[in-house]
Amino acid sequence: MSETRTPRPPVRRGPMGGGPMGGMGMPAEKSMNFGPSAKRLVGRLAPERGPVVFVILLGVVSVVFSVLGPKILGQATNLIFEGFFSAQLPAGATKEQIVEGLRAQGQDQQADLLSSLNLTPGQGIDFGAVATVLLWVLALYVLSSLFGWAQAYVLNGVTQRTVYRLRREVEEKIHRLPLSYFDKMQRGELLSRVTNDIDNISQTLQQTMSQLLTSLLTVIGVLVMMFVISPWLALIALVTIPATLLITTVIAKRSQKQFVAQWTHTGVLNARIEEAYSGHSLVRVFGRRKEVEQSFDEKNEELYQASFGAQFVSGIIMPAMMFVGNLVYVVIAVVGGLMVSGGSISLGDVQAFIQYSRQFTQPLSQLGAMANLLQSGVASAERVFELLDAEEQVPDPVEPEAPAEESGRLVFEDVSFSYDPETPLIEDLSLVAEPGQSIAIVGPTGAGKTTLVNLIMRFYELDGGRITLDGVDVTKMTRDELRGRMGMVLQDTWLFAGTIRENIAYGRPDATEEEILDAARATYVDRFVRSLPDGYDTVLDDEASNLSAGERQLVTIARAFLAQPSVLILDEATSSVDTRTELLLQHAMNALRADRTSFVIAHRLSTIRDADLILVMEAGHIVEQGTHGELLAAGGAYARLYEAQFAAPIEDDAEDAVAS
Known part of the structure; x- marks a missing residue:
């Protein structure tokens, strides 16, 4: 557009202060409110209640089968251990006789050990019974794996559908946000929230939900089995829980802010990269490549430090948990061995308990290791929720009105508007x-020319007064209805990746081929398209760099021509075309403007001489209005603008002639 729509923030001092990358630093001190944000993220699973319950049931069955395995496997150990001792004892004697003999010899410890075993003196290991036990264990583990796979499959669907809904909500939210939101938000930062942060949420849900559920169920199941085997050993294992909570809490508090900083710096860096890429030519022209590289290096270093700090601090959790688990394992092994020798517990039960202790500490360690993923995901979720919570534009009326006819009569009644309440821009404007x-609307930069047409399109809401189109207040119309009656051609051309035909048809998708060609001929697009190898099927890239600036502007004018609006807005629409093409376009736009209201914003006053009414704006006020001849004769603001454009070059030429 031809003028700035919003007040600029203070320009940053330094080598980049005035360049294309200036003024882009963003603070990263905001701390994350983990609890409410995590609760809100979990709440997004509400539509998946049924599948989630099914996932829990599958997880319970899988964990039950998995937890029963060590207990049954301990029976195989008992069979082997008892068979080995039975083979060492004399055949024909009973276990009671052998135990009494040992006690008579004063070997009470060995007597206690043998009395706790199921011995048959003279018999060896019953390998058939051992094989049966092992087959049962194998069957349990296979079933546990199958139910675990089913759980992961269902949970994957739950996660992806949840993220799908989140992406859709963000997309719909973006369309409900006012233009002022995008004036304040950097494109790279917004893209980072829409892409990087949502991807991180998806990864967090995918990796943590299944593991979190399985780990919690495993801890509960294993704890029950340990108390069944030996309450004393179970109490020793319980020491792990407070140690785990203490370690996780202390470390998590330190890494929490680091994860917020990590994703904030990611958004800042993306914004810088996007800006530097889109302004690449400008950076080269002004020789600011080193400053851009320096700025990138600084922000990249900040992201590195934040990411390193977050991952390093949170990465301490897993080793700390493994250390606690190993200490508990050693204590259980020593105490269990003493209990076996005393005959108060079987060797198979000790073996099962040691396996359970590993199964107990492993999910606790996994829960600790998941803390970094959870914090990272919740940090991203908070950024996405901030976008979803942004103030939306005023909704369309429930019972909208529409003009009975499309004449294009626009009325401004005491319109007031300002971007900043403390800095009035347009006050009590009537037109x-x-x-x-x-x-035609003319005036110096910042006078409010583009703001005026933005108010017509209802890109911004009025502070006072009203605007009517064909007798209907524009706030009582839907935005689609209002903007469907208008066509707009901006100084900054926008073309999307597609063919030239598709870009012209964007103004009216249901247009026929002949109507598209008529619009192209009327706006002189056909003249240069015919010289292209693929004609109207020429594919434009994202930046439409395979067309010149003037050709891009011609295509946008053809798009507006095809739409056939009742109100036409041209904001410096011919600023990028040569003088000859501008004359041709004047004839085309004269035909386009026939029988419809048109607003033309122009700095080149030669393009608006034939306008029915010329408005001269200064500081948001219409200071003069009239035809070209009337305003020149008045000798006011318009005359001064006109003389500044045409008289000054003549005086300069005269001075050059005298000097020569």
Whole structure:
């Protein structure tokens, strides 16, 4: 556009202060409110209640089968151990006789050990019974794996559908946000939230939900089995829980802010990269490549430090948990061995308990290791929720009105508007644009010219007064209805990746091929398209760099021509075309403006001489209005603008002639 729509923030001092990368630093001190954000993220699973319950049931069955395995496997150990001792004892004697003999010899410890075993003196290991036990264990583990696979499959669907809904909500939210939101938000930062942060949420849900559920169920199941085997050993294992909570809490508090900083710096870096890429030519022209590289290196270093700090601090959790688990394992092994020798517990039960102790500490360690993933995911979720919570534009009326006819009569009644309440821009502006009238708006930069047409399109809401189109207040119309009656051609051309035909048809998707060609011929697009190898099927890239600036502007004018709006807005629409093409376009736009209201914003006053009404704006006020001849004769603000454009070059030429 031809002027700035929002007040600029203070320019940053330093080598980049005035360049294309200036003023982009963003603070990263905001701390994350982990609890409410995590609760809100979990709440997004509410539509998946049924599948989630099914996932829990599958997890319970899988964990039950998995937990029963060590207990049954301990029976195989007992069979082997008892068979080995039975083979060493004399055949024909009973276990009671052998135990009494040992006690008579004063070997009470060995007697206690043998009395706790199921011995058959003279018999060896019953390998058939051992094989049966092992087959049962194998069957349990296979079933546990199958139910675990089913759980992961269902949970994957739950996660992806949840993230799908989140992406859709963000997309819909973006379309409900006012233009002022995008004025304040950097494109790279917004893209980072829409892509990187949502991807991180997806990864967090995918990796933590299944593991979190399985780990919690495993801890509960294993704990029950340990108390069944030996309450004393179970109490020793329980020491792990408070140690785990203490370690996780202390470390998590330190890494929490680091994860917020990590994703904030990611957004800042993306914004810088996007800006530097889109302004690449400008950076080269002004020789600011080193400054851009330096700025990138600084922000990249900040991201590195934040990421390193977050991952390093949170990465301490897993080793600390493994250390606690190993200490508990050693204590259980020593105490269990003493209990076996005393005959108060079987060797198979000790073996099962040691396996359970590993199964007990492993999920606790996994829960600790998941803390970094959870914090990272919740940090991203908070950034996405901040976008979803942004103030939306005023909704369309429930019972909208629509003009009975499309004449294009626009009326401004005491309109007031400002971007900043403390800095008034437009105050008490009244204006009537009759059907078919061509109105030119001129004035210095920042006078409010583009703001005026933005208010017509309802890109911003008024602070006071009202605007009517064909007798209907624009706030009582839907935005689609209002903007469907208008066509707009901006100084900054926008073309998307697609063919030239598709870009022209964007103005009216249901247009026929002949209507598209008529619009192209009327706006002189056909003249240069015919010289292209693929004609109207020429594919434009994202930046439409395979067309010149003037050709891109011609395509946007053809798009507006095809739409056939009742109100036409041209904001410096011919600024990028040569003088000859501009004359041709004047004839085309004269035909386009026929029978419809048009607003033309122009700095080149030669392009608006034939306008029915010329408005001269200064500081948001209309200071003069009239035709070209009337305003020149008045000798006011318009005359001064006109003389500044045309008289000054003549005086300069005269001075050069005298000097020569």
